Amino acid sequence: MKALVYKGTNKLALEDKPIPVIKTPTDAIVKITKTTICGTDLHIMKGDVPTVTDGRILGHEGVGIIEQVGGNVSNFSVGDHVLISCITSCGKCTNCKKGMYSHCENGGGWILGNLIDGTQAEYVRIPFADNSLYPIPAGADQEALVMLSDILPTGFECGVLNGHVKPGDTVAIVGGGPIGLAALLTAQFYSPAEIIMVDVDDNRLEVSKKFGATKVLNNSDGKAVEKVMALTDNRGVDVAIEAIGIALSFDICQAIVAAGGHIANIGVHGKPVQLNLDKLWAHNITLTTGLVDTVTTPMLLKTVMSGKVRPKQLITHRFKFNDVLQAYGTFSNAMKEHALKVIITND
Ligand SMILES: [Zn+2]
Ligand SMILES: [Zn+2]
Numbered sequence: 329m330k331a332l333v334y335k336g337t338n339k340l341a342l343e344d345k346p347i348p349v350i351k352t353p354t355d356a357i358v359k360i361t362k363t364t365i366c367g368t369d370l371h372i373m374k375g376d377v378p379t380v381t382d383g384r385i386l387g388h389e390g391v392g393i394i395e396q397v398g399g400n401v402s403n404f405s406v407g408d409h410v411l412i413s414c415i416t417s418c419g420k421c422t423n424c425k426k427g428m429y430s431h432c433e434n435g436g437g438w439i440l441g442n443l444i445d446g447t448q449a450e451y452v453r454i455p456f457a458d459n460s461l462y463p464i465p466a467g468a469d470q471e472a473l474v475m476l477s478d479i480l481p482t483g484f485e486c487g488v489l490n491g492h493v494k495p496g497d498t499v500a501i502v503g504g505g506p507i508g509l510a511a512l513l514t515a516q517f518y519s520p521a522e523i524i525m526v527d528v529d530d531n532r533l534e535v536s537k538k539f540g541a542t543k544v545l546n547n548s549d550g551k552a553v554e555k556v557m558a559l560t561d562n563r564g565v566d567v568a569i570e571a572i573g574i575a576l577s578f579d580i581c582q583a584i585v586a587a588g589g590h591i592a593n594i595g596v597h598g599k600p601v602q603l604n605l606d607k608l609w610a611h612n613i614t615l616t617t618g619l620v621d622t623v624t625t626p627m628l629l630k631t632v633m634s635g636k637v638r639p640k641q642l643i644t645h646r647f648k649f650n651d652v653l654q655a656y657g658t659f660s661n662a663m664k665e666h667a668l669k670v671i672i673t674n675d
Contacts, residue, residue, distance in 0.1 A: 331385045331449035332652045337375035342653055345385065348445065348453035353400035356457035358410060363390035363447045363672050364474050365659045367505060368596060376598050379442055387448030388414040388440040389477035391470045401457045409464040412447055412454060413622045414478035416440060419459030430619035438619060448652060450674055462625055465633055471671050472632055475639035479669070480628050482594060482620040483510025488518070490616035491567040491592030498522040500556055502580050503571030504532035506642055506669050507594055511569050512539050513637050524559065526552045526580065531666050539641065553583040560586070570594060575601045588612045645670040
């Protein structure tokens with residue numbers, strides 16, 4: 329089969345690889361119909377994720393059709409259309425029982441396209457298939473569902489739920505990439521009064537307005553903090569969602585959080601940041617971190633099926649699997665290419 333393979337820092341290749349086989353009776357083999365590239369894949373490409381080694385097939389998002397199931401898989405049969413969760417989980421260990429699938433103690437968590445071969449291929453092996461796959465309802469738009477593998481649950485769980493967005497709140501989202509936009513779409517479940525999007529890219533800010541941001545701020549001048557404080561009568565925001573993963577965006581969040589507010593970090597940080605406890609110790613804030621657990625995927629699936637949330641709006645480019653390297657080129661130049669999410673289709 330064809331697969332997109334990490335070959336060391338800044339090297340990717342489209343290679344022929346053997347079709348994966350069942351290794352454990354709880355595995356399933358899925359024929360990938362659609363996949364996508366995540367910002368995390370770009371971090372891997374740059375060598376920021378040392379757990380990914382030379383020769384690894386990348387990708388942790390996608391939809392497909394069950395090709396083969398192990399003897400202990402009971403929820404799925406050959407031919408079923410499935411959504412692949414970016415988080416693999418046994419569903420049985422102590423952490424899984426708490427709904428903390430990202431910390432599955434039986435070798436699950438974020439392993440796809442990281443510790444084991446991922447979804448940017450014609451076939452993928454999914455361990456713990458019963459708990460790591462979701463059935464796709466008949467008539468569903470499969471492209472839209474690719475957004476449910478990672479970005480929609482990540483924006484919702486790590487941004488909106490951890491940030492405790494409530495009706496009437498003022499929310500700021502720092503970072504208008506796919507994850508920030510997913511937080512923007514799902515924050516609206518809770519009817520916040522204001523959602524302020526902060527980015528440096530006018531195109532992303534334009535998109536944010538269409539997706540429901542009430543105010544947008546271009547931080548190219550570095551004045552986002554002053555502008556947010558001016559917009560909030562110097563109170564700050566009830567919820568500051570960090571959706572980039574750098575010190576600058578975290579610093580904006582700690583400067584704009586209101587007394588009693590929440591900072592919800594989503595970004596993948598490669599370097600330490602400074603926590604300004606000299607200012608925040610008496611400010612009654614909470615700070616949350618975490619990897620997505622994907623426990624909200626079944627709920628989000630219903631909201632997508634009903635049209636309440638339309639994640640398909642995030643898709644800007646489409647490629648055939650043979651052009652996956654070109655897809656990486658486009659996604660790597662997201663600002664210039666006006667790219668949000670790309671869909672890669674296997675015929
Ligand atoms: Zn991802
Ligand atoms: Zn587990």
